[in-house]
Amino acid sequence: MTERLAYFTEENSAEAVIDRMRDAKNPRLRAVMEVVIRKLHEAVKEIEPTREEWLEAIRFLTDVGHKCDDWRQEFVLMSDTWGVSMLVDAINSRRPTGASENTVIGPFHVEGAPEYEMGANICLDGKGEPMVVHGRILDVDGNPVEGAKIDVWQANDEGFYDVQQKGYQPDFNLRGVFRTGEDGGYWFKGVRPKFYPVPDDGPIGALLVELGRHPYRPAHLHYIISADGYDELTTHIFDPDDPYIGSDAVFGVKESLLATFNKVDDLARLDEMGFGAPFFWDVEFDFVLASAAAG
């Protein structure tokens, strides 16, 4: 007999399961599973599910699993819409005061986007309301960071990334890589982004409906900013006037990441930027990198 703990009871349920993992090979796995089992049993004890509710939970998880394939990750969507992805991101990107905050990378980053000169227009099809984004890459003491790599990507004004509309949007539309000079400054042209839904035709979308939630992410631009000696920054900037700015379906918004989108209809500036449109949006945003040592 390999008996050690008393038999399983309602009271000792988590301890009985945890005790059984005493011979786990990997101490980290054991520690992780101990927390998982303890919290899971706490949840079940607080919920007191009926047998039918338990079965419903099994069915839900099975449906989520069956929705996953090479192109769709419904468990990531579960993690995103339940705030877990942002929490894991927050835990892994704690930074000193003053440094720019991280947010989730999302599923639409693509390696190998074209590298442009400052001022280039990453909007390759001319659709949407023109936008100029500019600012500086600084260290926490306010000094410019030279040689920072700025990898930016955004959805078009219909709310889709190029990879979601292959053939309709040009390849690498609204993506670009820029490198800062001595002044740490950057600038490029794009289009004003628009809110868009996370994929909501699966079990997670159905759950959002049941919970009275919408699937939308407020308009944003994505950035990965890296420089030697600094902590890599993966973040967005957001349009504070977006109708969903207070209810991002994946909880990615942070107050420090709200930009201002200023409408410019001054003819001289329109001319300077080479826009034929009657107006453009001007967005100024500085990013502050933490030194690698701080992380």
Next chain:
Amino acid sequence: MTERLAYFTEENSAEAVIDRMRDAKNPRLRAVMEVVIRKLHEAVKEIEPTREEWLEAIRFLTDVGHKCDDWRQEFVLMSDTWGVSMLVDAINSRRPTGASENTVIGPFHVEGAPEYEMGANICLDGKGEPMVVHGRILDVDGNPVEGAKIDVWQANDEGFYDVQQKGYQPDFNLRGVFRTGEDGGYWFKGVRPKFYPVPDDGPIGALLVELGRHPYRPAHLHYIISADGYDELTTHIFDPDDPYIGSDAVFGVKESLLATFNKVDDLARLDEMGFGAPFFWDVEFDFVLASAAAG
């Protein structure tokens, strides 16, 4: 803007997600999800997973989902081996002191098993060590319960149920339904059961290995006992001499469900039972039903 709570932060993460469910249609679903989100965020905050560990968890859940089909339920196996199925069973079968305890039904119950006269042999292929099981169905005051339906099923001495060995075992092998008379007594013949593994060729089996656990369930017989006016009892009786009695992979063992398997080699009794074997196993076990009102 639909902003109400402050933006998501590491500190307020669970509250930010829970606040978003305020318009849920079903108050029970809202209450359940509130606990799920709160405990899930507590777990993540305690574990502090790296991004890679988070991805590993996503991959694991995806693998569990992909293993599920019409014949295999890997999430149920997860629930079973993590003690959740037994906990849900315990929560839904709290009974007054003295009443027999429930345990999990398992995946091998079949409706429509043949109804037999008391004393019948449910072992249709004659394989294994013969066993006689007998006892009484009582109420909590010790009175016999007349007209109780006893639905019994068990694995053969190789550790397989008939439905797992179709064609090799006769249909309905080691299954039977019996009804008690005025004395509440029951008896039938079978074979001594043997330990067997839960399905361990999937991600849950791989996790058991990592956790230093085995996949075995100790030898047992399954019962569903029902009678008008009484709480239905779904349970097992266990062989206390089984090598896995203290480490059931699904935590189904309860102290009150340990039976005694007595070896009988008395020739007169062997003759009386009509066994040609040199011995048989005698198992006596009484079940006590709680009145339906008590549940």
